[in-house]
Amino acid sequence: MELPKDFISKYQRLLATEAEEFLAAFDGPVEKGFRLNPLKENYQAVAYSLAKKAPHVKTGYYGEVSGRSLDHQAGYVYSQDLSAMYVAEVADAKPGEWILDLCAAPGGKSTQLVEAMANQGLLVANEINKKRAAILAENLERSGASNYIVLNESPQNLAKNWGPIFDKIIVDAPCSGEGMFRKDHQATSYWDKDYPAECAKRQKEILKSALELLKPGGKLIYSTCTFAPEEDEQIVAWLLAEYPDLRVLPIKQYPGMDQGRPDWADGNPDLEKTIRLFPHHFKGEGHFVALLEKVGQAVPKKVSKKKGKAKQAKGNLSLEQLELWQAFSQELVGTDLFASADLKLVGDYLYYSPKTWPRLANLRYLRPGLLLGVFKKKRFEPSYTLALALKPSQVKRVLAVSESEWENYVKGNVLTTTSSQQNGWYLLTCQQKGFAFGKKVNQQIKNFFPKALRFY
Numbered sequence: 205m206e207l208p209k210d211f212i213s214k215y216q217r218l219l220a221t222e223a224e225e226f227l228a229a230f231d232g233p234v235e236k237g238f239r240l241n242p243l244k245e246n247y248q249a250v251a252y253s254l255a256k257k258a259p260h261v262k263t264g265y266y267g268e269v270s271g272r273s274l275d276h277q278a279g280y281v282y283s284q285d286l287s288a289m290y291v292a293e294v295a296d297a298k299p300g301e302w303i304l305d306l307c308a309a310p311g312g313k314s315t316q317l318v319e320a321m322a323n324q325g326l327l328v329a330n331e332i333n334k335k336r337a338a339i340l341a342e343n344l345e346r347s348g349a350s351n352y353i354v355l356n357e358s359p360q361n362l363a364k365n366w367g368p369i370f371d372k373i374i375v376d377a378p379c380s381g382e383g384m385f386r387k388d389h390q391a392t393s394y395w396d397k398d399y400p401a402e403c404a405k406r407q408k409e410i411l412k413s414a415l416e417l418l419k420p421g422g423k424l425i426y427s428t429c430t431f432a433p434e435e436d437e438q439i440v441a442w443l444l445a446e447y448p449d450l451r452v453l454p455i456k457q458y459p460g461m462d463q464g465r466p467d468w469a470d471g472n473p474d475l476e477k478t479i480r481l482f483p484h485h486f487k488g489e490g491h492f493v494a495l496l497e498k499v500g501q502a503v504p505k506k507v508s509k510k511k512g513k514a515k516q517a518k519g520n521l522s523l524e525q526l527e528l529w530q531a532f533s534q535e536l537v538g539t540d541l542f543a544s545a546d547l548k549l550v551g552d553y554l555y556y557s558p559k560t561w562p563r564l565a566n567l568r569y570l571r572p573g574l575l576l577g578v579f580k581k582k583r584f585e586p587s588y589t590l591a592l593a594l595k596p597s598q599v600k601r602v603l604a605v606s607e608s609e610w611e612n613y614v615k616g617n618v619l620t621t622t623s624s625q626q627n628g629w630y631l632l633t634c635q636q637k638g639f640a641f642g643k644k645v646n647q648q649i650k651n652f653f654p655k656a657l658r659f660y
């Protein structure tokens with residue numbers, strides 16, 4: 205491929221004898237990767253080979269997955285660059301934490317974070333670009349998690365509204381994208397020698413807001429998919445100079461990973477604790493990752509004293525709506541899926557969105573929580589999102605279909621069934637993987653697969 209001349213001379217200067225190997229890697233083959241999703245039941249039962257484990261990521265594998273496969277559609281696998289998947293691994297998301305992914309679309313890191321949280325705590329996934337935020341929501345819904353919010357906000361507005369409430373913040377920053385050159389040759393057309401410095405300005409603005417949102421004792425994970433020192437080590441050096449309460453923490457270095465280069469910034473030896481993934485050393489497109497801690501004592505989350513009372517509350521639903529939802533939930537799983545106080549109605553749409561989560565009053569959101577379904581006149585219609593969040597073993601009303609029926613359903617077709625089970629809503633499964641709701645009406649299963657996601 206043809207790389208920009210200024211790019212070549214810059215890395216010849218920076219990498220000296222190694223430059224030739226680095227530049228040649230842009231013409232080398234691309235090794236693909238994917239992740240499994242531990243939120244799913246029997247999550248290792250996929251049609252893809254798990255023979256080549258990626259050593260640096262618990263759920264990562266070498267190999268290529270198709271976006272049109274059952275495993276992908278049901279949220280069992282996520283295609284991701286092998287270097288990009290190290291960022292969320294470094295973040296080490298834990299159940300119960302409050303985590304903000306500030307530049308989150310299309311959702312590679314967000315899905316990985318939320319899949320590690322076992323539905324406990326909260327992931328706020330934010331994306332400034334509305335179209336990209338919609339794709340982010342789609343990917344999070346497929347993950348089957350129930351503890352996330354999807355926002356379409358500027359980092360500044362989030363900081364203004366919330367203050368320091370997060371245990372961890374991931375800033376996977378918009379960058380000059382030099383790591384994308386090999387996969388997407390078009391990416392070189394945006395690049396000129398001044399572009400990294402322009403990106404660095406924007407990165408600093410984003411980071412200023414991120415630090416206003418991070419709790420004392422909290423962790424900031426900063427990453428880019430570029431090799432430019434202006435956007436990597438020099439940004440971390442700037443953070444350390446501007447914010448004396450920040451310190452760099454070491455990151456586990458696997459074979460093929462390089463240390464950050466203090467000599468490409470201000471010489472601070474702590475920059476060696478950051479990680480560089482170069483395509484001529486590591487099987488991936490390329491990334492930079494830094495882990496920082498805001499020194500200080502974390503203040504424990506306030507626990508509401510009204511807890512007992514709140515449990516009996518019914519969110520903002522009418523009694524009739526609450527009864528419709530509860531009847532649906534009882535029929536489906538034999539119990540109430542969520543406490544009624546944690547339900548939130550927005551227009552006719554019902555969400556799981558606990559009141560203990562941060563307020564969304566002045567913020568643009570796509571999902572204030574897990575979308576459960578919609579009230580239509582005097583009935584409740586469950587969402588595709590809820591189907592993906594359920595574990596088939598917990599559901600009483602399951603209809604199993606064959607792979608060819610699955611293919612038919614995701615194309616938007618009605619299925620026929622010989623089942624004598626009563627009419628109503630069923631979780632449809634294929635190979636024991638829940639993939640959608642269908643409505644049984646006598647010998648037909650009416651199609652409720654979302655139009656925008658249909659396979660054509």
Ligand SMILES: C[S@@+](CC[C@H](N)C(=O)[O-])C[C@H]1O[C@@H](n2cnc3c(N)ncnc32)[C@H](O)[C@@H]1O
Nearest residue numbers: 307308309310311312313332333336376377378
């Ligand atoms: C590198 S991509 C994020 C990739 C994502 N973390 C993933 O793993 O799938 C950076 C994102 O930052 C968004 N972005 C651009 N300008 C921004 C800004 N000023 N503040 C926040 N995000 C911004 C872009 O729209 C883009 O989606």
